[in-house]
Amino acid sequence: MTGVIEAPAPGRGGPLLRILPPALYAGRARMLMLRSSLAYKRAWLTIFSGFFEPLFFLVAMGEGLGSLVGDLPGPGGRPLSYAAFIAPGLLAASAMNGAVYDSTFNIFFKLRYARLYDAVLATPLGPVDIALGEIGWALVRGGLYSAGFLGVMTGLGLITSPWGLLALPAALLVAFAFGAVGMAATSFMRSWQDFDLVQLAVLPMFLFSATFFPLSVYPPGLQWVVQAFPLYHAVELMRGLTNGVVGWGLLGHLAYFVVMAAFGVVVASRRLTALLLR
Amino acid sequence: MSDALVQARGLRKCFGDIEAVSGIDVDVRPGEAFGFLGPNGAGKSSAMRMIGCVSPRTAGELQVLGLDPDVDGPRIRARLGVVPQQDNLDTELSVRDNLHVYGRYFGLSRAAVRAKATELLDFAQLTDRASDKVEPLSGGMKRRLTIARSLVNDPELMLLDEPTTGLDPQARHLLWDRLFRLKQQGVTLILTTHYMDEAEQLCDRLVVMDGGLIVAEGSPGDLIARYSSREVLELRFAPGEQHGQRAAVDELAERLEELPDRLLLYTTDGERALSAAHQRGVRPVSSLVRRATLEDVFLRLTGRSLVD
Numbered sequence: 331m332t333g334v335i336e337a338p339a340p341g342r343g344g345p346l347l348r349i350l351p352p353a354l355y356a357g358r359a360r361m362l363m364l365r366s367s368l369a370y371k372r373a374w375l376t377i378f379s380g381f382f383e384p385l386f387f388l389v390a391m392g393e394g395l396g397s398l399v400g401d402l403p404g405p406g407g408r409p410l411s412y413a414a415f416i417a418p419g420l421l422a423a424s425a426m427n428g429a430v431y432d433s434t435f436n437i438f439f440k441l442r443y444a445r446l447y448d449a450v451l452a453t454p455l456g457p458v459d460i461a462l463g464e465i466g467w468a469l470v471r472g473g474l475y476s477a478g479f480l481g482v483m484t485g486l487g488l489i490t491s492p493w494g495l496l497a498l499p500a501a502l503l504v505a506f507a508f509g510a511v512g513m514a515a516t517s518f519m520r521s522w523q524d525f526d527l528v529q530l531a532v533l534p535m536f537l538f539s540a541t542f543f544p545l546s547v548y549p550p551g552l553q554w555v556v557q558a559f560p561l562y563h564a565v566e567l568m569r570g571l572t573n574g575v576v577g578w579g580l581l582g583h584l585a586y587f588v589v590m591a592a593f594g595v596v597v598a599s600r601r602l603t604a605l606l607l608r
Numbered sequence: 609m610s611d612a613l614v615q616a617r618g619l620r621k622c623f624g625d626i627e628a629v630s631g632i633d634v635d636v637r638p639g640e641a642f643g644f645l646g647p648n649g650a651g652k653s654s655a656m657r658m659i660g661c662v663s664p665r666t667a668g669e670l671q672v673l674g675l676d677p678d679v680d681g682p683r684i685r686a687r688l689g690v691v692p693q694q695d696n697l698d699t700e701l702s703v704r705d706n707l708h709v710y711g712r713y714f715g716l717s718r719a720a721v722r723a724k725a726t727e728l729l730d731f732a733q734l735t736d737r738a739s740d741k742v743e744p745l746s747g748g749m750k751r752r753l754t755i756a757r758s759l760v761n762d763p764e765l766m767l768l769d770e771p772t773t774g775l776d777p778q779a780r781h782l783l784w785d786r787l788f789r790l791k792q793q794g795v796t797l798i799l800t801t802h803y804m805d806e807a808e809q810l811c812d813r814l815v816v817m818d819g820g821l822i823v824a825e826g827s828p829g830d831l832i833a834r835y836s837s838r839e840v841l842e843l844r845f846a847p848g849e850q851h852g853q854r855a856a857v858d859e860l861a862e863r864l865e866e867l868p869d870r871l872l873l874y875t876t877d878g879e880r881a882l883s884a885a886h887q888r889g890v891r892p893v894s895s896l897v898r899r900a901t902l903e904d905v906f907l908r909l910t911g912r913s914l915v916d
């Protein structure tokens with residue numbers, strides 16, 4: 331029995347792909363996402379565990395610490411309970427964490443040990459399919475965490491505006507951008523030790539990106555540093571949307587992630603080409 | 609343009625300062641089983657990867673299925689079946705899902721791939737392991753699954769890089785049987801090997817590679833006739849002693865090769881050479897008369913053995 335094999339259309343895709351040679355993309359990135367979903371068929375627990383982490387933070391800090399801290403100034407200067415203040419930050423962080431873990435540890439293993447991508451590249455698929463497919467899966471994972479956490483926030487009455495509905499697509503974009511940069515970074519790693527660097531980037535970002543306290547607590551110099559972190563922009567985006575304080579500034583945060591995602595995809599694809607198509 | 613499925617002229621591949629393939633000419637015709645025979649490091653895998661469109665060539669001309677890999681890589685790969693030297697099965701998936709997902713990479717529909725997976729599981733004799741993970745399979749089973757996987761797109765041309773290296777004799781024969789069937793179905797095979805028996809069994813035509821170059825080309829029978837006598841008399845001695853016996857037997861053979869523990873006498877009549885040697889008082893530890901093989905061809909061409 332023979333199935334019909336569609337000829338891959340070289341050069342399909344948007345402006346992003348014009349920077350990358352057409353022979354590197356077959357337009358079948360979704361098949362890698364299919365692969366990931368099958369690989370996780372028996373490992374849903376692994377995915378599930380990541381969902382609880384921000385929940386624990388919310389309960390421990392929001393309720394526990396919140397009773398000592400009192401209200402904090404939210405977007406537009408409106409006072410917010412401590413739990414309501416940190417919840418959007420945790421939402422942003424869960425989008426980041428899901429995407430980063432998937433696009434670093436998992437991809438390193440597949441790249442260096444399992445030789446998965448060598449097998450994929452023997453088919454019509456190219457490095458761009460691999461990059462988009464794997465980052466797409468990181469997005470799914472980050473998106474699942476965000477959706478779960480958004481559900482919890484809704485249940486606890488921490489979403490006070492219909493704009494909050496847009497927090498989910500925003501979280502997907504954030505996850506895609508972190509996944510893309512995570513994969514690009516992973517392509518430069520040579521051993522498991524290098525992953526300490528991931529921790530070194532993610533943990534301070536998690537703690538200091540106006541997640542747990544407002545930017546105004548920092549001296550001006552440090553405020554600039556924090557504002558350069560991607561997670562800061564994700565936190566601001568989420569806080570604005572879930573509280574319905576929407577302005578042009580949010581578009582700036584969005585633009586940050588669009589650029590970050592494009593940069594990550596291009597670098598990751600080029601590195602895969604250099605590493606695997608020698 | 610010729611009807612060759614693969615046509616290479618002056619094909620070269622460098623990795624930095626290392627020249628893995630130093631300019632080879634190859635023509636593979638439809639329906640034949642074509643071999644690259646050579647020792648480790650000869651450049652076989654590098655050549656195969658260029659043909660498989662996963663390694664850009666450094667210089668020379670290359671056409672695969674009439675197309676240029678630099679331009680039409682994905683289109684060519686859609687029509688190839690590739691069995692790499694090292695298994696790279698998807699260890700996170702079951703046996704069946706390995707076939708399923710691979711078929712999807714080729715753009716097969718879900719229904720087509722489901723039927724194909726069932727057919728290929730049968731071909732690879734892995735039906736009862738379909739829902740197992742890949743890791744616990746034996747080496748031979750993994751290899752059969754890799755071959756089955758490479759067939760998922762009904763390839764016109766198969767590239768098999770050392771398909772049976774590291775397998776026990778039984779597993780090898782089972783694999784050879786599968787490859788014979790493919791050949792009978794008209795699939796063109798290109799394979800590399802450093803086993804001369806494999807090359808003799810499977811290849812209609814082969815090139816002998818050494819140090820990145822092709823040193824001879826022909827059918828196994830041709831090559832043996834051209835570079836060796838029909839029979840070989842092997843005289844084995846305690847290591848080191850063979851050298852002293854050289855002079856005594858030199859003129860009994862058309863040609864003589866010396867290995868660390870034996871002398872190989874190339875002659876049309878091995879038995880007669882053996883009794884002549886006995887008459888001259890040569891007393892080897894053991895002796896053997898056999899037919900010449902590609903191993904002898906390789907020894908003649910390079911002065912070295914194929915497998916070290």
Ligand SMILES: Nc1ncnc2c1ncn2[C@@H]1O[C@H](COP(=O)(O)OP(=O)(O)O)[C@@H](O)[C@H]1O
Nearest residue numbers: 608623626628647648649650651652653654655
């Ligand atoms: N990716 C690579 N980087 C550097 N050197 C390589 C690479 N692949 C192969 N080589 C070198 O090229 C030569 C030929 O290797 P290879 O094509 O694997 O030979 P074979 O398959 O006949 O054993 C060897 O010297 C090998 O070390």
Ligand SMILES: [Mg+2]
Nearest residue numbers: 652653654693
């Ligand atoms: Mg090899």
